[in-house]
Amino acid sequence: MLAELLRQKHDLILDKWFNLTIETYPADTSKFLKNQKDQFQNPVGHTIRKETEALFDALLDGAEAEALAKSIENLVRIRAVQEISAAQGIAFVFLLKTAVRGELASELSDNEVLKELLEFESKIDGLALAVFDEYVGCKEKIYEIRAREHRMRSAKLVEQVNKHYGGPEDPDQIKDNNA
Numbered sequence: 001m002l003a004e005l006l007r008q009k010h011d012l013i014l015d016k017w018f019n020l021t022i023e024t025y026p027a028d029t030s031k032f033l034k035n036q037k038d039q040f041q042n043p044v045g046h047t048i049r050k051e052t053e054a055l056f057d058a059l060l061d062g063a064e065a066e067a068l069a070k071s072i073e074n075l076v077r078i079r080a081v082q083e084i085s086a087a088q089g090i091a092f093v094f095l096l097k098t099a100v101r102g103e104l105a106s107e108l109s110d111n112e113v114l115k116e117l118l119e120f121e122s123k124i125d126g127l128a129l130a131v132f133d134e135y136v137g138c139k140e141k142i143y144e145i146r147a148r149e150h151r152m153r154s155a156k157l158v159e160q161v162n163k164h165y166g167g168p169e170d171p172d173q174i175k176d177n178n179a
Contacts, residue, residue: 002116006060009103014056016099018049021092044078051075056096059123068127072134080138089135093128097121 006013022033022045032042039046051071058068079089100117107113 001110002113002120003060005104005107005113006100006120010056010060013096013099013103014049014053016102017052017056017092017096020095020098021048021052024088024091024095047074047078052092052096055127059120059127064126068130069134072127072131076131076134076138080135080142086132086135086139090128090131093124093131096124 019034022030024030025033033045033048036042036045051074054071055068055075058071075092076089079092082089100120101108104113104117108117
């Protein structure tokens with residue numbers, strides 16, 4: 001019963017979920033992401049729309065969170081590069097619940113629909129856990145890249161200072177000399 005209702009309201013739910021997700025961005029960004037339809041001028045908005053639809057369809061079809069890995073990865077990469085908390089980074093998943101409840105408000109008085117909705121929301125919670133794992137993994141990669149860049153800049157700076165003041169050419173020699 002719920003699956004049929006969700007399929008009937010598929011586009012409305014997706015539009016609502018997309019808009020709720022886009023509203024998590026600053027106002028100017030949100031306006032651009034909503035209004036610019038060209039995928040090449042707005043790859044972020046295009047990816048959010050495409051991948052949220054893929055996730056929603058997969059949930060409707062009963063797919064497990066692991067089967068959604070590519071869509072999850074594509075969405076999380078967008079969120080992970082932003083200076084936001086992990087909670088903010090994955091909150092878009094829970095906005096699907098808001099979108100579904102909003103579109104099914106009149107049908108929720110039916111106990112069977114409500115029961116099925118709770119089961120569907122459990123799938124959304126499972127999706128959120130998979131998104132969180134991916135988000136943490138992306139953040140770790142970003143921190144590793146930043147740390148490596150910092151080490152490389154520091155090593156180059158030490159090398160330049162040593163060249164200028166006549167110190168060892170190889171920064172590793174500094175460690176050996178201090179031992």
